[in-house]
Amino acid sequence: MHANLWHPWRRRGKTRAMLESLPVASAFYQVDAANPQRRQRAIADVVTGLRRWRLAAALAWLDIRNRYRGSVLGPFWLTLSTGTMLLGIGITYSALFRLTLVEYLPHLAVSLIVWNFISQMVTEATTSFVQSEAIIRQMPLPYTIHALRCMMRNALIGAHNLPLILLIFALCGVFPGWEVLLAIPGLMLIAVNGFALALLLGMVCARFRDIGPIVGSVMQLFFFLTPIIWKPQLLGERAVLLPLNPFYAILETVRGPLIDGGGTLIAWVAALSYTFINLALAATFLVRFRSRVAFWV
Amino acid sequence: MALIEARGLCLDFPYYHIGARSLKKRLLGNARLHTDPSNRVVVTALRDLSFTIRDGERVALVGHNGAGKTTLLRMLAGVYEPVAGRLTVAGTIGAMIDVSAGLDPESTGRQNVRLRCLYRGMADADTAALTAEVEEFAGLGEFFDVPIRTYSAGMGVRLAFAMATAMQPEVLLMDEWFLAGDAGFLAKAEERLARLVTGADIMVVATHDYGVVRRWCTRAIRLEGGIITADGTVDEVLGPVPEADQPVRTTV
Structure with missing residues (x-):
């Protein structure tokens, strides 16, 4: 019944033909405040939104x-500035930690680049809906599209830094084995979390405009709490506490395969659990508040 | 068959990002502003609207600024969901509330048409057909492949108008500027607008311009403070044509 909820524009002839073939009118929109069908609408939102990924991709681009x-x-300025930062931190901290540059730099490069990727996703998730305000108030689109746009944009920007990893691996003579492929599900996990956060934080920050800056500060805090500049091994016995940090767990699913030959099982389990919680929260919020977002932005 | 059926539609518009406390002191006591159970200031945008619009009706929403005309249009289009009541819209909806929404100033006219097709969820073949149609109608020549940021105001209107009117919805929702003169840029625009309006099974237009109402509409609904105060034929709602207006035939 709601299959065509998000296709307000169809050619007349086409719709007519469809009406003849379908017993239920496809161009049919009904909302009843007494029976809001929140769950069905949220599901329809996600399904149609994902099906229309091409719009999200075009907007992201x-x-x-x-x-x-x-x-x-263009975006390669980011590559350049990341490269400069790697060089600066690399030289200073390898001396402080008494590690050779060849030991330290691959870890730093992967961690910092993946961290920038995650951090960018989280920070921009806070404005995923506010940024699309003009469109949200003019045309009924699945909210999923705006979240997907935010995620895809950051994925594309983040991808510009990946050549740096290859360069540094080549310079330091690091040639990891086939475990490297495990980084791909790791990157996908980051994308899924980025999408869920764009929905969740997008909604929360549209309603409460103070949350955005708070998220920024929290990310700053986690930059130091997460093994990016320092190696996890340096923690010694306290390393068991690391999986409590969701950013460590997610980061490790990419860093592990590239640096340590696979990442620990506990990191993977933790990362999957955090992803599940994130998705569940985003889904709950979407079901509950989807119809309010148009008033918040 | 197209149909719009509203039963007891209500919409409260919350004021979120305004200093609620001082606003409350100053504004409460006004009949349309009140606080809801969670102590937010809300304005009653639409209150208990019930109406049925059937095939062939062309309805004007009239009323002062802030009477709720555009809000009702947006609700019919599916942007806002009602907080109470039930709304049914059968038929493909074409909403022309703000046609410049979703235009990307840095992209060319052609790219913007493609973007608009993506917004509408159209298939590739339809996109190509629509692009050709818009290019022909807007008559921008080589400017069609130049970023629209560089367009003159008139060129922008032509592109927006061509895109908005290139398709034929069954339920046409319009804000007034379309019918109220801006579209007079070309003689063929009027013909096209007439085709669009008469081709739709239902039209709902929000307007201040009684000339537009008398010329295009078969029915008028007057909104005041979010409430329907009159609903009937154009003459019933607007009264007979004033003497002074009679010689002046509005040209659109």
């Missing part, structure tokens, strides 16, 4: 193009 309009290097 436009975001990037417009952000770097007129710039020669």
Whole structure:
């Protein structure tokens, strides 16, 4: 019945033909406040939103193009600045930790680049809906589209840093084995979490505008609590506490395969659990508050 | 068959991001502003609206600024969901509330048409057909492949108008500017608008312009403070055509 909820525009002839073939009118929109069908609507939102990923991808690409309009290097400026930062931190901290650059740099490169990726996703998730305010108030689109747009944009930007990892591995002579492929599910896990957060934080931060800056500070805090600059082995016995940090768990699913030959089982279990919690929270919020977002943005 | 059926529609508009405390002191006591159970200031945007619009009706929503016309249009389009009541809209909906929404100024006219097709969830073949149609109608020549940021106001209107009117919805929801003169940029725009309006099974237009109402509509609904105060034929709601207006035939 709601299959066509998000296709307000269809050619007349086409719709007519569809009406003849389908017993239930496909162009049919009904809302009843006494029977809000919140769960069905939320599911329809996610399903149609994911099915229309091409719109989200086009918007994400436009975001990037417009952000770097007129710039020669464009998003590769990020690659350059990450490279500079790697060099600075690499030289200083390898000396402080008494590690050789070849031992330290691959770990730092992977951790910092993946961290930037995660951190960017989280920070921009806070504005996923507010940023699309003009569209949300003018046309009924699945909210999933806006969250997907936010996630895809950051995934594309994050991908610009990946060549740095290859470069540093080549320079340091690190050639990890086939375990490297495990980093792919790790990256996918980050994307799924980014999408769920764009829904969840997008909604919360549209309603409460103070949450955005708080999220920024929290990310700053976790930058130091997560093994990015320092190696997890340096914690000694206290390393058992690390999986309590969700950012460590998620980061480890990519860092582990690239640096330590696979990542610990406990990190994977923790990462999957955090992802599940994140998705469950996002789903709950979407079901409960989806119809309010248009008033919040 | 197209149909719009509203039964007891209510909408409260919460004021979230305004200093609620001082606002409360100043504004409460006004009949439309009150606090809801969680102590937020809300304005009653629409209160207990019931109406049925059937095939062939062209309805004007009239009323002062802030009477709830555009809010009702947005609710019919599916942007806002009612807090009470039931709304049924049968038929493909075409909402022309703000046609510039979703345009990307850095993209060319052609890219914007493609983007609009993606927004509408159209298939690739339809996208190509629509692009050709819009290119032909808007008559922008080589500017069709130039970023729309560089367009003059008139060119922007032509592109927006061509995109918005290139398809034929069954239920047409419009805000007033479409019918109220801006579209007079080309003689063929009027013909196209007439085709769009008469081709739709149902039209709902929000407007201040009684000339527009008398020319295009078969029925008028007057909103005041979010409540329907009159609903009937155009003459019943607006009264007979004033003497002074009679010689002036509005041109659209």
